[in-house]
Amino acid sequence: xxxxxxxxxxxAIPTILVIITVAFFMMRVAPGGPFDLERPMPEEIRxxxxxxxxxxxxxxxQYFDYMGALVQGDLGPSLKxxxxxxxxxxxxxxxxxxxIGLLSITLAVFIGTIMGSIAALRQNTPADxxxxxxATVGIVIPPFVVGPILALFIGIYLGWLPSGGLDPRLGMxxxxxxxxxxxxxxPQIAIISRLMRASMIEVIRSNYIRTARAKGLSATAVISRHxxxxxxxxxxxxxxxxxxxxxxxxxxxxxxxxxxxxxxQFVFAALQRDYTVVMGVVxxxxxxxxxxxxxxxxxxxxxxxxxxxxE
Amino acid sequence: MSLTSTPAEKREMxxxxxxxxxxxxxxxxxxxxRNKAAVFSICLLAVLVFLxxxxxxxxxxxxxxxYRDRVQLPPTxxxxxxxxxxxxxRDLFARxxxxxxxxxxxxxxxxxxxLAIGVLWGATAxxxxxxxxxxxxxxxxxxxxxxxxxxxxxxxxxxxxxxILIFVAIxxxxxxxxxxxxxxxxxxxxxxxxxxxxHAAGVGQLSIIRRHIVPNVLGPVVVxxxxxxxxxxxxxxxxxxxxxxxxxxxxxxGNLISNGARDMEIAPWTLYxxxxxxxxxxxxxxxxxDGLRDAIDPKDR
Numbered sequence: 326x327x328x329x330x331x332x333x334x335x336x337a338i339p340t341i342l343v344i345i346t347v348a349f350f351m352m353r354v355a356p357g358g359p360f361d362l363e364r365p366m367p368e369e370i371r372x373x374x375x376x377x378x379x380x381x382x383x384x385x386x387q388y389f390d391y392m393g394a395l396v397q398g399d400l401g402p403s404l405k406x407x408x409x410x411x412x413x414x415x416x417x418x419x420x421x422x423x424x425i426g427l428l429s430i431t432l433a434v435f436i437g438t439i440m441g442s443i444a445a446l447r448q449n450t451p452a453d454x455x456x457x458x459x460a461t462v463g464i465v466i467p468p469f470v471v472g473p474i475l476a477l478f479i480g481i482y483l484g485w486l487p488s489g490g491l492d493p494r495l496g497m498x499x500x501x502x503x504x505x506x507x508x509x510x511x512p513q514i515a516i517i518s519r520l521m522r523a524s525m526i527e528v529i530r531s532n533y534i535r536t537a538r539a540k541g542l543s544a545t546a547v548i549s550r551h552x553x554x555x556x557x558x559x560x561x562x563x564x565x566x567x568x569x570x571x572x573x574x575x576x577x578x579x580x581x582x583x584x585x586x587x588x589x590q591f592v593f594a595a596l597q598r599d600y601t602v603v604m605g606v607v608x609x610x611x612x613x614x615x616x617x618x619x620x621x622x623x624x625x626x627x628x629x630x631x632x633x634x635x636e
Numbered sequence: 637m638s639l640t641s642t643p644a645e646k647r648e649m650x651x652x653x654x655x656x657x658x659x660x661x662x663x664x665x666x667x668x669x670r671n672k673a674a675v676f677s678i679c680l681l682a683v684l685v686f687l688x689x690x691x692x693x694x695x696x697x698x699x700x701x702x703y704r705d706r707v708q709l710p711p712t713x714x715x716x717x718x719x720x721x722x723x724x725x726r727d728l729f730a731r732x733x734x735x736x737x738x739x740x741x742x743x744x745x746x747x748x749x750x751l752a753i754g755v756l757w758g759a760t761a762x763x764x765x766x767x768x769x770x771x772x773x774x775x776x777x778x779x780x781x782x783x784x785x786x787x788x789x790x791x792x793x794x795x796x797x798x799x800i801l802i803f804v805a806i807x808x809x810x811x812x813x814x815x816x817x818x819x820x821x822x823x824x825x826x827x828x829x830x831x832x833x834x835h836a837a838g839v840g841q842l843s844i845i846r847r848h849i850v851p852n853v854l855g856p857v858v859v860x861x862x863x864x865x866x867x868x869x870x871x872x873x874x875x876x877x878x879x880x881x882x883x884x885x886x887x888x889x890g891n892l893i894s895n896g897a898r899d900m901e902i903a904p905w906t907l908y909x910x911x912x913x914x915x916x917x918x919x920x921x922x923x924x925x926d927g928l929r930d931a932i933d934p935k936d937r
Contacts, residue, residue, distance in 0.1 A: 336777060339778060470914065477907070577874065595790055
């Protein structure tokens, strides 16, 4: 196990390095720069600004400067917001994105597990067909369709919930999070209930479940204490990809519901050529995805004694 | 949906001899045609493709023509604005068809790009094996962990939103799984007894590849291609929704949905129709993909 963790970390390091390097050079090759304004500024001022951000040096030197600072945990200043560091911008946006993401995945795991289990236990009944139909629809319809439609019906027509934005004074209030969280969770609920249904069907046919039934355990005990434990394993290994999907999905959700999260900042920064903010967000996301994948795999190993990681 | 044989087939099997050998593909076709959802999806998709590519030529409204006095008309049969008009006064039905055409094209072309890269990469790794295989698959592992959508966003911003780039960028992102599938399949086939038998019987290398390797790799690849097309269409729409995909005067379903979402309070139909078209298209591809998977690889069920 420690060897496995070590190996995974050894793969993760070059991965992150590749990501940083590619993103760095890709941004710099871009035509246009962060200091392009409507009106061209005098050349001297431009030179001074470039020098102030160390951008007058050769690009390779800039790269090493950036990496040097990064190793010390410094993501640099934002090139667009003069008074903010990248760390500040991330600190503003990340709590919003993280809250929505965490709530969504919790909701998705909870509802998806229940729906999938019910479908499996009532296989080939209307309940099962309902879940399967829901899962098919949920996987196919993208968040950028569900989001606006939910905002339109529940937010505008029915007026039950606000359709977007956060109140700057109140911040994240529950009624403003409900629609974004549901929108982000729907595809995951669909995928998880499908996974859960398939694995539960397999598990309840296995011998040890028959044994548990035969020794007279109640149906509830058989399901909750025996079947669920192993049926949930595929779900655990799906959590890695799920977190990646949630991070990507949040870009759209934040756009649809105009939430001041990190995904929206990323798109804005990319359009504005705010190199350092783009880099900061990419590094954050890449690290998150890699770490979450690792956690999901380790969790899988812990929960499933059959798995042994060895070379 | 188990594969039960009809009485006629059973009789044929009993009689044994003189039965015409059925290829993998004959079997697959039979199974696919029994899948009602898949057959229906194929027909529906054919209609959609026809509408998307021929429709704009036949439809009375041009997708780019601006009716200044008909801004945001609700759907009406008057003047045949059956989907209504958009915020600029353009016929939404014509625009939806053109958008669908773009989405389908992106879907197919970008998938072909991913197919080309994935098959070459996977087949090379699988055939050559050894160190090179290790290296190539390590690279795939590393690339897997990269949040690609960010790179596609950066690419779009950096190099402008040109359509060729969208094809290449999305295609370049989606080849990884294809490479894994092809490699796995190639390695599995290399060691198969029927391949060895063919060798032993003196069949040439090329014939083995043509008769045994290609048809057997093709199955999973075809299935995966059908399932990749909707993913690609979604990816392009995602970009378009963020304002990073194809640009005016071109349009795609993602673009239309994005505009519809912007105008939905005043003109909700500009959201409904493109969204509905996209959903139907994605459903078709998914059902066809699932149907093909069941048909070609029945053990996977």
